[in-house]
Amino acid sequence: MPADNAFRHQDYLSGKPGAEFELLQPSTPDAHESSTYRDRMAHLGERLAAENVSAVYLIHGTLVGTDATGMIGVLGRFMPEWADMLGQHRKQIADLIMGEWANYSEEYAQTLRQTINQGLGEPIDVQRFLWESENNHTGRANAAVRLIDELYSRVRDQSIKSGQRVQLWGHSHGGNVLAIVSNLLGGSLRSRSAFFRAAKPVYRRADRTIDVPVWARVRELLLKQHRNDNPLADIHLDMVTFGTPVRYGWDSGGYSRLTHFIYHRPTDGLAEYLAPFPPTLEQMYDATAGDFVQQFFIAGTNFPVNLLAFRRWRAERKLKKILQGRHSSRKLLTWLNTGARVPDEGRAMLVDYSTGDPEYASSVAGHAIYTHRNWLPFHLETLLGGIDG
Numbered sequence: 001m002p003a004d005n006a007f008r009h010q011d012y013l014s015g016k017p018g019a020e021f022e023l024l025q026p027s028t029p030d031a032h033e034s035s036t037y038r039d040r041m042a043h044l045g046e047r048l049a050a051e052n053v054s055a056v057y058l059i060h061g062t063l064v065g066t067d068a069t070g071m072i073g074v075l076g077r078f079m080p081e082w083a084d085m086l087g088q089h090r091k092q093i094a095d096l097i098m099g100e101w102a103n104y105s106e107e108y109a110q111t112l113r114q115t116i117n118q119g120l121g122e123p124i125d126v127q128r129f130l131w132e133s134e135n136n137h138t139g140r141a142n143a144a145v146r147l148i149d150e151l152y153s154r155v156r157d158q159s160i161k162s163g164q165r166v167q168l169w170g171h172s173h174g175g176n177v178l179a180i181v182s183n184l185l186g187g188s189l190r191s192r193s194a195f196f197r198a199a200k201p202v203y204r205r206a207d208r209t210i211d212v213p214v215w216a217r218v219r220e221l222l223l224k225q226h227r228n229d230n231p232l233a234d235i236h237l238d239m240v241t242f243g244t245p246v247r248y249g250w251d252s253g254g255y256s257r258l259t260h261f262i263y264h265r266p267t268d269g270l271a272e273y274l275a276p277f278p279p280t281l282e283q284m285y286d287a288t289a290g291d292f293v294q295q296f297f298i299a300g301t302n303f304p305v306n307l308l309a310f311r312r313w314r315a316e317r318k319l320k321k322i323l324q325g326r327h328s329s330r331k332l333l334t335w336l337n338t339g340a341r342v343p344d345e346g347r348a349m350l351v352d353y354s355t356g357d358p359e360y361a362s363s364v365a366g367h368a369i370y371t372h373r374n375w376l377p378f379h380l381e382t383l384l385g386g387i388d389g
Helices: 035-050 071-078 080-098 106-116 137-156 174-186 189-198 213-225 281-285 292-296 310-323 329-338 373-385
Strands: 020-024 053-059 125-129 165-171 236-242 257-263 347-351
Touching: 035 053, 035 106, 035 373, 053 106, 053 137, 053 174, 071 080, 106 125, 106 373, 125 137, 137 174, 137 213, 137 310, 165 174, 174 189, 174 236, 189 213, 189 310, 257 373
Parallel strands: 020 347, 053 125, 053 165, 165 236, 236 257, 257 347
Antiparallel strands: none
């Protein structure tokens, strides 16, 4: 989508997608415990260093974060000292239950960190970015604001230096968090102002006092300090999505490179980039056409905001107008029937993971495959092989 996209949502009825796409059929991946795997990852670490990559952030998707129901946020209004601790405990439980299934586990981060840094003098930083993981506009917007604050603080303290690259990997709706980031960084003062006006109930009380400082910092950064430019323009943000449902548009002024990995199996009688709908239950569970979660959770599939979080409930209604626009939830079945899978921006890798790992590829309706450690070399090799400047 264009520079100054102004939070324009992707149109599901536009026909052939705007992004370049490529169909891939990978072979069986090496086990992450093997010496071959470690050798490949060491080489990939050298290539990342040659690209001047200083950090990789892993951004999980919906329901596996620190506050998927929004209840901890409600309690945090009254007991702020407990909120962070409860959120950490909640994430630990999610990690224990999900492991690598549709989730960036700590083991995943450790494997990536250890294997790419085997031969490097100056290590590449790898860390997970944890967010609430609520399936609504407010939850994703809050994560986007916090991520901008995190990145800017690291640029300011020189732990990420001018000219270096940062890779941001977003699984599932973690990728839509990145889409919001791109619109905030690349947007005009007008579109940024509209966003913060809509989200005002999230961070400002009725008496106009601000009780969520991170929102105040980023608002100051984007509306005053850098009102006419991108505050992170001195570093290169390479955004990578994995199984991200097609929703928010992307602003090309807010990123350097944009790549999408989508589990997809072409269907006879359809264009090679489309997915059939509706599937049978067996086809959905077996991921016959690929990642059903990525296909289904488009506009119109948000969960309600916690009713006790009345301020966020107000912000959700206003943010919907900014982030979803004219896309009424009543048209969900119409959009699903189009079979849209590929975004209109960036480069899309349509990968048939079942050719290399048929059993794991069907897990969580095809949505779990991206966060399995065995696929790390393939993802990095494909990502680095596709770089064009």
